[in-house]
Amino acid sequence: MxxxxxxxxxxxxxxxxxxxxxxxxxxxxxxxxxxxxxxxxxxxxxxxxxxxxxxxxxxxxxxxxxxxxxxxxxxxxxxxxxLDDDSLDSGECRIASPGSVGLMLYPYLLGQQQMHPSLTVNYSFAFNHEIVGDLIEGRYDLGIVTEAVNHPEINAELWHAEPLCLVVPADFTGTTLSELMGIGFINYYDGVNHATALLKANYADEFRSMAHFRQQGFTNEVSMVLDAVARGLGFTVVSRLVLETSPWQRQVKALSLPNAVNETLYVVRRRGAALPKRYQKLLDGFQQQRLQETAPALLE
The missing domain is CATH 1.10.10.10 (Winged helix-like DNA-binding domain superfamily/Winged helix DNA-binding domain)
Incomplete structure (x- = not known):
């Protein structure tokens, strides 16, 4: 036997x-x-x-x-x-988020796994609605989404905020809304919503709708959208997380705007599900790292 x-x-x-x-x-x-x-x-x-x-x-x-x-x-x-829900540095973590969040969160989690070999990270990149559905089906324990969720089986809590950035080609010299309209808009999932929020807050007298902008292209992979901007094909609006992790950040630039608008992130999980303590440690650790990384920029 x-x-x-x-x-x-x-x-x-x-x-x-x-x-x-x-x-x-x-x-x-x-x-x-x-x-x-x-x-x-x-x-x-x-x-x-x-x-x-x-x-x-x-x-x-x-x-x-x-x-x-x-x-x-x-x-x-x-x-x-x-099985040890009280362990902070061991056990499996099943997490999902959109690409705009995962570009920086996933590498952070991998770093934690390197420091704690008994920790296992299973991470999926998905859209908001997919994450909610998969949480309900039990495929993930925790999700991070960019929209508030109102569902009887889901508990959603405000977690973190990252500034939105108006990103243009590095050689773009314009500052007005009409000049932005002249080069056109590069869209992605959430692109129109983000652009609407940021442009409305900073060009309130002129901005009406993103329908008035010539759309120069679309990609469903947010990590690639700045490639199009770097080639001079248009502008876009992305989370600072996306800009900071982009290989094209030297070929683009973020315009300085007077009114900041944040992308709000929510932690979602199945209602009534008690998560192991390791999840909260990872979420808190990432927030602390982001505060340390962005503090110099906030002081400038």
Missing amino acids: FNAHYFRTYITLVETGSFTRTAQRLEMTQPGVSQHIRKLENYLGKPLLERHGRTFTLTETGRRAYDYALKLFTEHEQFRHG
């Missing part, structure tokens, strides 16, 4: 290369180690080792059994840590 102790003994034997050292590490007798290996071979029905006196090499079955055993115990540890 299956016995995890036999696999643990086998892993240790392969790693030490010695029955004697395996016995010492596991505080067993050497005959006990040999018995575990024989019972594992009997269970699998194939030899794991080719013995050469006091040394051995692995058979093909032995190599596959070792790989399987490593995977088995790794998944076991992840599962065990995942």
Whole structure:
């Protein structure tokens, strides 16, 4: 019958290369180690080792059994840590957000995973409505969306805000609304909504609707929209998160505007679901990092 102790003994034997050292590490007798290996071979029905006196090499079955055993115990540890809702630095995190948020949040989470190997991050990029639907279906534990959610099965809380930036080609010298209309608008998911909010706040006497702007193109991938702007094809309005992570940030520039408008971010989860404490630590840590990164800019 299956016995995890036999696999643990086998892993240790392969790693030490010695029955004697395996016995010492596991505080067993050497005959006990040999018995575990024989019972594992009997269970699998194939030899794991080719013995050469006091040394051995692995058979093909032995190599596959070792790989399987490593995977088995790794998944076991992840599962065990995942059951500890009070653990701040271990367990699985299932999170989804739009690309505008994930461009910076996902790398932050990966950094936390590097520092805490028992932490596992499963991250999905999705649109707001997809995130809500997948939360209800249980595919994620937590989502971050750019719109307030009113749904009986979802709990939404205001979490964070990032300024919207009016981004133009680096060689653009205009400042007026008519000059912006002259180069046209590059749209993306949420693009019209963001542009409407920012332009209305700063050109209140002139701005009427984004329908009056020539649309120069559309992409559903927000991380790529500044490529079009960098090529001089038009302007756009994106979150500061997008601008700061863009490989084209040197080929574009953000116009200075008197009235700031923020993209508001909401944390969403299934109503009544109690999330492990590690989620709140990750959210708080990201907020603190953003405050530290943007503080110099706010002081200028």
